[in-house]
Amino acid sequence: MIPLASLRRFSLSLRFGWGDASEQELSSGSRAAGPEQQDPAEAGLGGGGGAPNGPRQFSRRAGAAGVCLCYKLPPPDPCPSPRTPAMLPAACSHRLVTEIRAALTACQEKEKELEQSLARCRVLLQPWEGPSPPGPEPAPSTETKSAFSECEPTPKDLKELELLTQALEKALRVRKGISQVQAKENASGGRATTPLVTAQADAGARPRTSNPKASVPTKPPAASQRAKSRVKKPARTSSNRGRALTLANQPHDSVPMEGPAQPCPLPPQGQVPELPTPTPVSVLKEAGATGPNPRPEQAKIQPGLAPEAFLLKDKGTQLQLPLSYKKIASRNSSLWAQVQHLQSNPDPDVAAAKARFLERMKGTFDLPSPSLSLAKVQEEVSRLDQACHILTQHLEETLEGDGELSAASLSWEQEYRRLVTLEGLQAAVKRHLLKLQELREGYRPSRDSAGSKDIPEEYYLGSRTVENFTWDSPPCLGGKGLSGPTNRLVYSSVQELQTMTALKLHVTMLKQQIHLQKVMMEEFLPLVRSETPADPAQLALYRAIHSQLCEAGECFSVLVRDEPSV
Amino acid sequence: MGRLSGCRRGDWGPRALPKAIAALSRALPGKPSPETFRRAKFDLPEAVAELWSLLFSLLWLIHQKGVGSRREPPDALEGQIHFVKWMLRCHGYGRHHFYHLPEVGSQGSCELLLAFSWLLEYFNLPERFLCCVHQVDDVWICSCKDLPSYRVPLDLGPKGRVDIRYIQWLLGKLRFQWRSLYASQQEQCNLLNKIHLYTRGCYLEESIDHLSVLETELFRFSGSTKHLLQQLESENSCLEGFLEWKHMELVYWQWMDTVLDTRPVDNPNTVKQDIILPEILEYCNPQYLTEEMDKIEKNLEALSQRLQEAVNRHRAAWNTKVCGCSQRLQRLPELSTITMKEIQEAVGYELAALEQDWGVKSWPHGLHRLLFRQAGELSSSEIHQMTRVIQILRKEEARLKKTLRSLQKECHQELAILTQGLEGVIWVLPNS
Structure with missing residues (x-):
């Protein structure tokens, strides 16, 4: 029953369709080549933020007039193939490229910032080595002494140990280059395993808290055993570094939600048995005295000891801020509190004096100045623009289903409500139009006012023509509120934090998208209106415009040439 | 003091x-x-x-x-x-x-x-x-601090005609950029939380239970101590x-x-x-402002006209309904004057709330320091604050989505001349 013409159409549409497919393949090839376009989390935006869906789905459906190849669009080939050039006019090209590039730059800068702070965080979560953290200044030395006096090793042993450690450290530094290579390899293969890390930290803590049982009768063996366990260290550290990297790179894999003092959810003792696990009484005592929630193998970090790698995860709770910092920081917060207090209780005399000054100043203003400053008008205008959008949306909502539901099927209340809403909207629009009129009159200085004759136009309108700009939102002048550290936002889980940031990002993304949509509408719609389609190039252009404007560039229509059958 | x-x-x-x-x-x-x-x-x-x-x-x-x-x-x-x-x-x-x-x-x-x-x-x-002093774990709760949409003067852009596919490619790139931003942000949240979690107990004040990233860096890099102290000192x-x-x-x-x-x-x-x-x-620029005002005026007038038509239509329908009813029953059976008043008030509130939405006053504006506290330790105001931020963001998101959709719909109508009226071409929409 298929007429010849439609068969012809069918084959044609196929041609169109496959043309698209090859374009698609081409572009996906180019995407794979460009590393900056690799998406690190293909899981994508669908999760927390409710952002656009993943783009790389193909769906083929039978269309009305043949095969409709509808695919979610990956960006097409950057260098247009000579097949169907669909060139845009110069002015249009220029504006669009500039706008989109600007949006890209904004994103890239944001990303760069984020990357920097990510790097900072990652460093903190990797094993710490090098100079041990500064403890509380005066206290540690005495504590260290007492710890030493309680333990068995003689100062001579300790000296030897220190020399050994230094040598090992050197080795570690030399091996760093290698370990980084390993780290990369590990990162590709391995998953984070915390046990090793825990064991590592234990090894680091041990020399000071040596096993008293072992050390009472025989000092040398204990020392040699220690030495042995340390000799293994560099290699282990290197693997740890690699793993830690992996850990940092796989945020979704390990999110321990319990307190740091609790044992790790992964089998933490996996590696430990092969090492003697020391639970010396002295350490228990000491840790109990200092740590808020001590684990036996956790020892307080103190300066002056051989630097050892450890993880923030294990020792974080025992860090103590230096006294000098504490002092300044507490002064800082008390100052902020005072500032806040002043803000909420302004001095009425000062306010009066200021007002008087302003009034007197205004009295001396002799420019035929508009009653509203440009900045104020700017603010009002963008507010009105937003208002217009919101009112339009509300109208759509109110009239929704107007077609299907006839007035008869609505209840009396519903119908009355709709009428009242519509009238309310009407009043609001009238108010806004009035306001706009006021603004127009407000910022244009009265031309006929005295004294304005000798003042050139430039005073109001600027001397050169300037390209127009679109405001998404009024410029935020930093906000009236203070941005002191007293502003706090408390979150209770990663999920909550992630939801919040994802939403925040999505909001800004949408703003950008809307801005670009408006720009594209301004540029593309006149093109469509002005020209009548003739050749395939024109059609390709229309097809692309339609996709960008109506489908956010995610879907394409299929055009079928309906040639008259001969 | x-x-x-x-x-x-x-x-x-x-x-x-x-x-x-x-x-x-x-x-x-x-x-x-x-x-x-x-x-x-x-x-x-x-x-x-x-x-x-x-x-x-x-x-x-x-x-x-x-x-x-x-x-x-x-x-x-x-x-x-x-x-x-x-x-x-x-x-x-x-x-x-x-x-x-x-x-x-x-x-x-x-x-x-x-x-x-x-x-x-x-x-x-x-x-x-x-x-x-800027901390890594600070967050701007402010609509204008992220991704500032640059007003790039057009003379900075490249001249010359381009193919529309280049535009599409650029837009696709932007999409990827958004995604990678999203991924980095999620990871950032994770890492921040880890640092907060691992340093719990190192409190400085009673209200803060953990170290900030900057403070943790104090331990990691002894060199940064001096710098931070100087910054704080000058602050x-x-x-x-x-x-x-x-x-x-x-x-x-x-x-x-x-x-x-x-x-x-x-x-x-x-x-x-x-x-x-x-x-x-x-x-x-005043010239720009004038153009912008013209655009808004046009939109508002179009809206006003639409509203006028809708109001006329609905009022007429309402009147016939009321007339038909009152002829039979002498009064409105379903709707008492009290209910009508209630409806009027409710709609008034609704529209007022709508107006407030576009005033950004309700926005908890500014730089906030992120603090972690486990669910059990939260005071009610703290829970409320975060929930409120999320709520506002959701609302804003929904509003923007709607705006985008309505713009797309508008385009769809504009482009109907294409999709329906092209001679010799059948236009198959992706969703048809």
Whole structure:
């Protein structure tokens, strides 16, 4: 029953369709080549933020007039193939490229910032080595002494140990280059395993808290055993570094939600048995005295000891801020509190004096100045623009289903409500139009006012023509509120934090998208209106415009040439 | 602080003014010297250069904060003076004499002092510049701080025609950029939480249970200690200056009164200086504003017309319904006057809430420090705060989505001439 013409159409549409497919393949090839376009989390935006869906789905459906190849669009080939050039006019090209590039730059800068702070965080979560953290200044030395006096090793042993450690450290530094290579390899293969890390930290803590049982009768063996366990260290550290990297790179894999003092959810003792696990009484005592929630193998970090790698995860709770910092920081917060207090209780005399000054100043203003400053008008205008959008949306909502539901099927209340809403909207629009009129009159200085004759136009309108700009939102002048550290936002889980940031990002993304949509509408719609389609190039252009404007560039229509059958 | 609060009005002493100005200059980024102010009162030429650069540095900071662009400031003095003049013009400063100040030379320090004082009041100045040392775990809850949409002047872009597919490719790239931003942000949340989690118990104050990233870095890199301490130290000094200024501010304003009394009169012989619009301020352009207003007016009028039609239609339908009913029953059976009043009130509230939504007043604006506390330890206000932020963001998201959709719908209607009326071509929509 298929007429010849439609068969012809069918084959044609196929041609169109496959043309698209090859374009698609081409572009996906180019995407794979460009590393900056690799998406690190293909899981994508669908999760927390409710952002656009993943783009790389193909769906083929039978269309009305043949095969409709509808695919979610990956960006097409950057260098247009000579097949169907669909060139845009110069002015249009220029504006669009500039706008989109600007949006890209904004994103890239944001990303760069984020990357920097990510790097900072990652460093903190990797094993710490090098100079041990500064403890509380005066206290540690005495504590260290007492710890030493309680333990068995003689100062001579300790000296030897220190020399050994230094040598090992050197080795570690030399091996760093290698370990980084390993780290990369590990990162590709391995998953984070915390046990090793825990064991590592234990090894680091041990020399000071040596096993008293072992050390009472025989000092040398204990020392040699220690030495042995340390000799293994560099290699282990290197693997740890690699793993830690992996850990940092796989945020979704390990999110321990319990307190740091609790044992790790992964089998933490996996590696430990092969090492003697020391639970010396002295350490228990000491840790109990200092740590808020001590684990036996956790020892307080103190300066002056051989630097050892450890993880923030294990020792974080025992860090103590230096006294000098504490002092300044507490002064800082008390100052902020005072500032806040002043803000909420302004001095009425000062306010009066200021007002008087302003009034007197205004009295001396002799420019035929508009009653509203440009900045104020700017603010009002963008507010009105937003208002217009919101009112339009509300109208759509109110009239929704107007077609299907006839007035008869609505209840009396519903119908009355709709009428009242519509009238309310009407009043609001009238108010806004009035306001706009006021603004127009407000910022244009009265031309006929005295004294304005000798003042050139430039005073109001600027001397050169300037390209127009679109405001998404009024410029935020930093906000009236203070941005002191007293502003706090408390979150209770990663999920909550992630939801919040994802939403925040999505909001800004949408703003950008809307801005670009408006720009594209301004540029593309006149093109469509002005020209009548003739050749395939024109059609390709229309097809692309339609996709960008109506489908956010995610879907394409299929055009079928309906040639008259001969 | 005890020292300061002890000071009561009247016992400031004879050196109160210089003290107040010194305090002010500690709180301001430019750090002007009190001596400059004294000279400016007598319109001495020595103060001119310093005052211009002070005005410029303040206004540039404000401008940058507002627009979020990272353009280079004009380095020539002439450009800076242009900028200052235009910025003040934009904000409605109306002293003729000021705009006639020459761009070279040494006239008008008193005029500049007046402008400075006006700025101080208008922009709420020392307060605006108070900010704390930036922490990694700070978050801007503010619609304007992320992804500032740059107003790039078009002359920066490349010239020449491009294929539409290049545009599509660029847009696709932008999409990927969004995704990678999202991924990085999620990871950032994760890492922050880890650091907060691992350092719990290292509290400084009772209300903060863990270290910030910056504080943790203190331990990791002993070199950063000094830097951070310096930063904090200077912040403290700025805050101290601010507090002192706040206590002595009255002296300054009283003094400014006397300056106004002796203000210079406009010399009609001065050379006229046009205000030349510097490139950076294109956004604050009257021509642009006029265009924007035209656009809004057009939209509003279209909306008004649509509403008029809808109201007419519905009122007519309502009237026939009411008439038909009252003929039979003498009164409205379903709707009492009380219910009608209730409906009117409810709709009134709804529309008022709608208006509030676009005023950004409800926005918990500003920089916030992120703090972690486990669910059980949260006070109710803290839970409320976060929930509120999320709620507002969701609302905003929904609103923007709707806007985008309505724009797309509009395009769809516009393009109907294509999809339906092309001769010799059948247009198959992706969703058909």
